[in-house]
Amino acid sequence: MKKYLLKRILYLIIVFFVVSLMMYSIYNLIPSDPALVQMEPLRKTLKPDEWTRQYLELRSQLGLDQPLLIRYARWMGFMRDVDGTFSGLLQGNFGYSVSYKRPVVDIIGTPMQNTIILNFVSTILTLAITIPLGIYCAVHARSAGDSAIQAATVVGYSLPIFLISILFIYVFAVLLRWFPTGGAKTPGSTYTGTREFLDRMYYLALPVLVLVFAGLAGMTRTVRAAMMDTLSQDYIRTARAKGLREKVVIYSHAWRNALLPVSTSIMGWMISVFTGGSLVIENTFSLNGTGRLYWSGLNTTDYELVLAMQMFYTLVSLVGVLLTDLSYTLVDPRVRIDK
Amino acid sequence: MSKEKNTNASKKKEFFLWRWIRRAFFPNKELDIYTEEQLQSPFRVVLKNYFSQPIAVVALILFIIIALFVFIAPSFVTLDLGEQDSTLTSLAPGYDMMKYPKELEENGVVDISVGPNYSIGVDTLGKVYVWGKSKVTKIIDLKDVPEEVQAAHVVRVAAGSDHAVALDEEGTIYCWGNKRLGQLDLPFELQTNNKRHRMEIIDIQASNQFSAALTADGQLFLWGNTNFVDLDVRTQVQKHVKQVALTMNAFMVLLDDGSVVNPAYTSSSTVQKVPEAAQSGVISIAGSTNSVAALMEDGSVIVWGATTKGENLVPAFSAPAVEIEGGRYHYCARLENGEIVAWGSNRYNQCDVPEEAQNAHIVKIHSGSFQNYAVDEDGHLHNWGLKGFILGTDTLGRDVFARLVNGGKMTMTIGAVAVIIETIIGVILGGIAGYFGGVVDMVIMRLAEVISSMPFIPFCMILSAVLGTRVTIEQRMYIIMVILGILSWPGICRLVRAQMFAQREMEYVVAAKTLGVKEGKIIFSQIIPNVMSVCLVTITLAFGTSMLTESTLSYLGFGVPLPTPTWGNMLTGANNSLIIQSYWWNWVFVGAIFGITCICINLIGDGLRDALDPKANGR
Numbered sequence: 001m002k003k004y005l006l007k008r009i010l011y012l013i014i015v016f017f018v019v020s021l022m023m024y025s026i027y028n029l030i031p032s033d034p035a036l037v038q039m040e041p042l043r044k045t046l047k048p049d050e051w052t053r054q055y056l057e058l059r060s061q062l063g064l065d066q067p068l069l070i071r072y073a074r075w076m077g078f079m080r081d082v083d084g085t086f087s088g089l090l091q092g093n094f095g096y097s098v099s100y101k102r103p104v105v106d107i108i109g110t111p112m113q114n115t116i117i118l119n120f121v122s123t124i125l126t127l128a129i130t131i132p133l134g135i136y137c138a139v140h141a142r143s144a145g146d147s148a149i150q151a152a153t154v155v156g157y158s159l160p161i162f163l164i165s166i167l168f169i170y171v172f173a174v175l176l177r178w179f180p181t182g183g184a185k186t187p188g189s190t191y192t193g194t195r196e197f198l199d200r201m202y203y204l205a206l207p208v209l210v211l212v213f214a215g216l217a218g219m220t221r222t223v224r225a226a227m228m229d230t231l232s233q234d235y236i237r238t239a240r241a242k243g244l245r246e247k248v249v250i251y252s253h254a255w256r257n258a259l260l261p262v263s264t265s266i267m268g269w270m271i272s273v274f275t276g277g278s279l280v281i282e283n284t285f286s287l288n289g290t291g292r293l294y295w296s297g298l299n300t301t302d303y304e305l306v307l308a309m310q311m312f313y314t315l316v317s318l319v320g321v322l323l324t325d326l327s328y329t330l331v332d333p334r335v336r337i338d339k
Numbered sequence: 340m341s342k343e344k345n346t347n348a349s350k351k352k353e354f355f356l357w358r359w360i361r362r363a364f365f366p367n368k369e370l371d372i373y374t375e376e377q378l379q380s381p382f383r384v385v386l387k388n389y390f391s392q393p394i395a396v397v398a399l400i401l402f403i404i405i406a407l408f409v410f411i412a413p414s415f416v417t418l419d420l421g422e423q424d425s426t427l428t429s430l431a432p433g434y435d436m437m438k439y440p441k442e443l444e445e446n447g448v449v450d451i452s453v454g455p456n457y458s459i460g461v462d463t464l465g466k467v468y469v470w471g472k473s474k475v476t477k478i479i480d481l482k483d484v485p486e487e488v489q490a491a492h493v494v495r496v497a498a499g500s501d502h503a504v505a506l507d508e509e510g511t512i513y514c515w516g517n518k519r520l521g522q523l524d525l526p527f528e529l530q531t532n533n534k535r536h537r538m539e540i541i542d543i544q545a546s547n548q549f550s551a552a553l554t555a556d557g558q559l560f561l562w563g564n565t566n567f568v569d570l571d572v573r574t575q576v577q578k579h580v581k582q583v584a585l586t587m588n589a590f591m592v593l594l595d596d597g598s599v600v601n602p603a604y605t606s607s608s609t610v611q612k613v614p615e616a617a618q619s620g621v622i623s624i625a626g627s628t629n630s631v632a633a634l635m636e637d638g639s640v641i642v643w644g645a646t647t648k649g650e651n652l653v654p655a656f657s658a659p660a661v662e663i664e665g666g667r668y669h670y671c672a673r674l675e676n677g678e679i680v681a682w683g684s685n686r687y688n689q690c691d692v693p694e695e696a697q698n699a700h701i702v703k704i705h706s707g708s709f710q711n712y713a714v715d716e717d718g719h720l721h722n723w724g725l726k727g728f729i730l731g732t733d734t735l736g737r738d739v740f741a742r743l744v745n746g747g748k749m750t751m752t753i754g755a756v757a758v759i760i761e762t763i764i765g766v767i768l769g770g771i772a773g774y775f776g777g778v779v780d781m782v783i784m785r786l787a788e789v790i791s792s793m794p795f796i797p798f799c800m801i802l803s804a805v806l807g808t809r810v811t812i813e814q815r816m817y818i819i820m821v822i823l824g825i826l827s828w829p830g831i832c833r834l835v836r837a838q839m840f841a842q843r844e845m846e847y848v849v850a851a852k853t854l855g856v857k858e859g860k861i862i863f864s865q866i867i868p869n870v871m872s873v874c875l876v877t878i879t880l881a882f883g884t885s886m887l888t889e890s891t892l893s894y895l896g897f898g899v900p901l902p903t904p905t906w907g908n909m910l911t912g913a914n915n916s917l918i919i920q921s922y923w924w925n926w927v928f929v930g931a932i933f934g935i936t937c938i939c940i941n942l943i944g945d946g947l948r949d950a951l952d953p954k955a956n957g958r
Binding site: 018023029159160162163165174182275276284301309310314321 | 788789792793794795796797798800801802804805806883887890891894895896897907910913914915916919920923926930933934937938940941942945
């Protein structure tokens with residue numbers, strides 16, 4: 001087990017560096033020159049050759065004249081930076097955001113918190129609804145209730161999340177006026193304590209609802225398929241033949257076994273929601289989350305911020321895949337991953 | 340001998356198969372036993388299975404209809420990407436812009452004035468009618484004619500961009516509509532007109548938030564929004580004005596000596612530079628958006644100003660012109676012999692004078708915006724031009740229907756090309772990995788893992804943002820296709836690889852190897868065709884996913900850039916409560932067709948999966 005874990009982590013690290021190198025090279029395709037940005041205002045005050053000399057000096061000061069690999073190593077923190085210290089990603093220096101005029105570390109705190117709250121609440125809710133629903137559908141397969149749920153999930157599963165958001169805004173915010181159309185808190189409010197929490201939840205309700213609805217369809221189908229598969233196994237027939245109660249058969253014999261394929265898709269789904277889904281949701285509802293930060297970073301060509309966020313996303317999905325594999329042993333003791 | 344054995348075997352089978360078939364599909368019908376026993380190719384079985392599922396068949400038919408519609412309709416509904424019109428923004432769906440009330444025609448038309456999206460008419464009884472898209476804001480609707488106007492005997496009307504003006508027989512001027520920029524603030528002289536200094540007003544005109552009134556003794560009064568136009572009239576021209584013509588941001592007058600002059604103190608617009616020919620001998624003038632037309636004594640027409648859409652290309656007249664009217668980008672003239680000639684922009688058929696109007700003896704024409712009305716000597720009304728938009732227009736004045744079909748073509752093309760790229764890469768890499776195994780397999784599968792472990796949408800966004808900055812819109816579209824294809828092949832690759840493992844040990848592969856067939860040929864022309872049917876489900880669903888991803892990217896602004904429409908970027912601005920509620924046609928139609936398409940693709944995928952499932956046949 002330990003050996004396997006070490007192997008996996010090593011593999012994760014290698015992939016992380018491969019991806020980061022790829023990202024860094026892509027990022028360097030952008031024709032941007034920080035030295036030129038700094039020197040441009042001086043172009044009129046200095047003589048051309050003097051300006052060029054200073055410009056080249058600044059470039060070497062900033063380390064821009066080095067080849068890509070060296071710049072990558074410096075950015076990552078493998079090599080001493082131009083000022084002689086190690087100050088890369090590994091040392092916790094995520095770069096400097098041009099649009100916020102602050103280090104990236106300082107700005108990603110609040111959005112990260114918001115995104116995690118949003119995802120946490122919606123994941124818990126989705127799973128709380130999906131798993132019983134999926135099991136119900138599988139047990140009562142081809143009944144009227146199952147067919148109705150299947151038809152509804154096809155709709156939820158096919159529609160893009162932004163379309164669901166627009167529909168939900170129309171129904172719940174515009175027609176029924178139950179929830180606000182966007183934002184994170186009542187504008188201008190200075191609530192504290194419980195009041196602040198409630199206000200926040202009120203504003204989060206609609207985004208969470210959309211995420212739950214969008215996740216519901218796909219997950220219910222997965223749970224149903226996995227359960228259907230397990231329920232057709234011989235050991236279920238045996239369990240029933242033994243005269244076990246139906247509840248025991250379903251929850252203890254079938255569900256434990258169906259959990260394996262389900263856990264894989266839960267993790268995959270959570271990663272995709274955390275990266276893609278929240279990007280759309282946060283933009284639609286103008287929430288200050290990581291997705292919106294990433295989006296605005298790309299729009300304002302604030303690439304150090306974007307690069308840091310991209311690394312964060314990559315790490316999240318790599319760790320997610322690792323956790324999925326590890327969760328197999330938790331879910332199913334028969335799976336021995338160290339072999 | 341073998342034949343006999345065969346029939347025996349089948350007889351044995353016949354009995355239970357026959358029963359099974361009867362119970363499953365034809366509960367009350369006798370079936371020819373030989374039909375079932377006929378050997379069917381796997382393809383036909385799949386087809387039969389597929390078409391036995393009603394939902395999947397309906398989904399397939401719907402999808403084919405939408406796809407055909409989206410690929411054929413753009414050749415009829417052409418889209419001019421640069422086209423937008425500030426006067427046609429956010430129009431509701433419907434063809435009601437030229438539906439004048441029948442009552443107006445029956446009572447006899449006295450005057451009609453055409454505004455940007457609505458028209459006003461007045462009949463011989465002095466009753467005012469408003470038709471078309473008269474809603475200016477959520478609250479202000481020009482159809483709500485004030486009561487004093489309804490009570491008065493109106494003789495002339497004028498339609499402005501967001502206000503309307505009416506003149507009654509006593510010389511009182513009424514204004515209603517949007518008043519935020521002084522559109523309704525009548526000059527003092529006109530406010531008190533019916534009481535003391537009684538002036539005889541002969542004409543009223545209204546344009547882009549400003550209006551003009553002309554008295555019989557040649558005095559000109561102007562009021563309205565002064566941000567676009569300087570409304571002060573030079574004192575030299577007062578008491579000599581014979582006619583006034585308004586453009587979007589200027590006004591010109593015809594003096595009693597037959598010359599056209601700029602009555603304003605300022606001269607900023609090109610229409611205010613009167614050409615030599617129009618300095619004398621003019622009998623009538625008409626204004627368009629940024630140009631003015633003058634009708635000369637000899638019946639010819641001169642046009643000057645910023646003529647961008649062919650307003651200055653006056654056709655040869657068969658007889659001298661006697662009346663001229665201006666629309667937004669076109670002019671309409673009535674000739675002495677009753678013929679109607681229209682020229683300029685013909686985008687909405689505003690220059691295609693209908694046959695029955697040509698044949699009738701027209702006595703008066705009223706043109707404006709994109710519409711024309713002509714009254715013949717019997718009092719019948721003929722009209723031609725822009726009827727409206729079937730699905731309305733968006734916030735920039737673009738036709739939603741045209742964007743819907745062209746955007747659909749774009750979205751579907753991108754989805755299809757991305758899937759083709761994805762399939763090619765996936766099949767080649769999966770085939771190689773599965774057939775050879777070992778190191779090649781390891782390398783390819785690690786690569787697939789790296790790619791699938793990257794967060795998909797953020798990665799697409801950064802690629803599109805980085806690669807898309809230095810290219811044209813068209814190249815960016817191809818880049819999106821390639822990005823989507825390159826980032827989503829691992830799914831198909833894994834599937835093909837797994838199938839390959841099973842197939843490569845089969846007899847036909849061994850036979851091919853023994854015969855010395857090249858390995859590349861074995862993989863791609865022997866094994867892959869056998870594997871493709873299994874991939875079909877994945878490919879179908881991947882097409883849906885590609886369309887979804889493309890539209891999500893476009894929605895976020897990192898896919899196909901505007902103004903090129905796709906179903907995704909048409910929904911970009913729709914998350915705002917004003918558009919969601921008041922301008923619902925901006926998102927409802929595109930949302931519906933996109934949603935239906937996605938649902939259909941998923942249902943087709945599900946249907947295919949069931950059809951391909953060997954268990955489905957009960958064998």
